[in-house]
Amino acid sequence: MDSLLLSKNDLPKFMTELIKKNKVFAPVESNGTIIYEQITKPSEMNLDFCKSEYPPKALILNQTETLFKFTPGTKAKIESVDIDEKKIIFGIRPCDAKSIAILEHAFKGDYKDPYFLKKRENTVLVGLSCTKPEINCFCTSFDDTPASSKYLDILLTDIGDNYYVEVTNDKGKLLTKSMSQLFKPAKDSDIKKKKEVEKKAVDIISRHQKTNGIADKLDKIFEHPFWKDIAFKCVGCGTCTYLCPTCHCFDIQDESTLTKGARVRVWDTCMNPEYTLHASGYNPRPARTNRVRNRIYHKYNYYPKNFDVIACVGCGRCIDLCPVNIDIIDVVTRAGEVKP
């Protein structure tokens, strides 16, 4: 790993260079919230935020993705779509970057998903350490910090007059090398400064989820009345899953006119009863209790069983935005305490 320094004054220059040669997506303020959008000049960015409401996973697992185009009807022809687009996501938080690594497990496996994997391969993640975690942030419950570089190609940390720049792999190196005049090697004192910034951010995080042994515990309490209690206030809006950076479930639909059509996949949510409804009318998950439980189990039991990792990064979006205050920190911590 390379440790470099980038002067804050040089950030606009760095961004301008990036924008010249690449499609760059960065945090932008829009309607009072932060979203990741393609920018054309550095001044469009807003780096003074904790997290975007809408997760940047959407740039890799698009909310709507055309799988291929076709001529509809009974004399069909198929036309592949180009998925080779290259881009840079600048200012992604370590938690959101981790979510993309978590999603990758689901899209690799027995069948490779070319849309997700190609986009991930063609995307450089240039992260920005989080210095002001919010009330519902709990990334430290998963052995990560607001300044973990593990899941990023490059991580920038604001250490005062400079950004401390960690280049974790060849993809990152390729980028920094092309602008080597902007970077200088970091000194031990800079590393120390980064550690201080990291510790300060970690100390701000006040909420913690007890995840120790949670997968095994869930194995024992599937039928427990606890889930009915948890799901009682759920209104089934699905916000928790749409805004979750690790939720990957999708629907596939044909969109067509008389002469042209496309098969598209769109984000779906296990909170919808239609999600599992059979054509016969039978529904294996007919009640909200079934669906709320499935969301928790998918993240804390099924994903660990299949991929050896909890599918939660502790971003807290589902807590922030749940209209009835269902709190995943509380749910999981309480699940750990329930008597089987």
Add this chain to the structure above:
Amino acid sequence: MKDNPYQPWLANIEEIRDEVGGQRPIKTFKLKFQDKELQNNFSYIPGQCAMVSLFGEGECFFAISSSPTKKGFIEVSVMKLGKVTSALHDLEPGDIVGVRGPYGNNFDVKGWKGKNLIFIGGGIGQAPLRSLINYVVDNRKDYGKLDIIYGARTSKDISYKDEFAELEKRKDVDVHLSIDVKEEGWKKFVGFVPDNLLKVKPSPKNSIAITCGPPIMIKFVIQNLEKLGFTEDQIFTTLEMRMKCGIGKCGRCNIGNLYVCKDGPVFSYKQLKNIYGER
């Protein structure tokens, strides 16, 4: 498609056979891939499934109901029920559909060599069993005694009538058909499939029982198989779920951490007892 599991191959409908009429009709579609090389190389094992799509309507996951021993085509049997299956029922020979697969696990046709097999089917549940039965019959010497138990509501609701008639003629296969309600001229069993099973009374010795059909039928078939002395690892069934991708990504067909599309659809009763989750 090799690089893109979502993009189907094009196939022509060669033939459409009416299996059952009435409110919930069933048709069998004989499909041939447009790519000759692909058609020759497309290999599957009984129990496996395919995603069949009509462009503009959508895709559905079906058991491949033909046997891989019959070369040059694949068949799926479709009950008219939802949007896509209704649209499929309106098609005619020569029309084009998309096919991707084969998906899922399969019946252990190799491991069951030398065993007596009991097939217990009901209604459209016969589709995956038909693939297996034809496979086993085409490799008859590899297997022991064969009992086929199949039931439908009325004699009109029996799928694959011609094939059952052919099987009934064979001396090395025992076919036990039933209908739920009495009908004039019906000389075979009247009653539900689980009761017919008790009447046939297959021996569990060196046997495997495979059952597919409506969930309520499967439930009582398994109870009765246990009464007859079958152990949980001698009983196999297939499950179904709403599916979109067929490759374990879209999320909806899970039972616990398993996806029916890729980890199923074939499960032993022993497996089913040990996984929890809605189904």
